[in-house]
Amino acid sequence: MTTTHDIASEDAPVVELKATGxxxxxxxxxxxxxxxxxxxxxxxxxxxxxxxxxxxxxIISG
Structure with missing residues (x-):
């Protein structure tokens, strides 16, 4: 069984925007x-x- 913890670090953002305009x-x-x-x-x-x-x-939701 794969969990979210196995896939990504708990500190990693699930959404990230940089210099968005x-x-x-x-x-x-x-x-x-x-x-x-x-x-x-x-x-x-x-x-x-x-x-x-x-x-x-x-923008986030597409």
């Missing part, structure tokens, strides 16, 4: 975003309206 024409929605999501940890994305939270989640 997104523009809509001349509007820069994201610039230089770094994010790591680790297993067993709660990760929260928060910010003001228009900060790019939804854009970031759409």
């Amino acid at each position: 997104k523009s809509y024409g001349n509007i820069r929605a994201l610039h230089g975003v770094d994010l790591q999501v680790h297993p067993g940890k709660v990760t929260c994305v928060l910010g003001d309206n228009g900060a790019g939270k939804s854009t970031l989640i759409k």
Whole structure:
């Protein structure tokens, strides 16, 4: 039986973004975003309206 522990280190992120950016024409929605999501940890994305939270989640989810 293979477990997650056998496949990857517990410290390894399951999602990692480095210097991620997104523009809509001349509007820069994201610039230089770094994010790591680790297993067993709660990760929260928060910010003001228009900060790019939804854009970031759409990039992560494909």
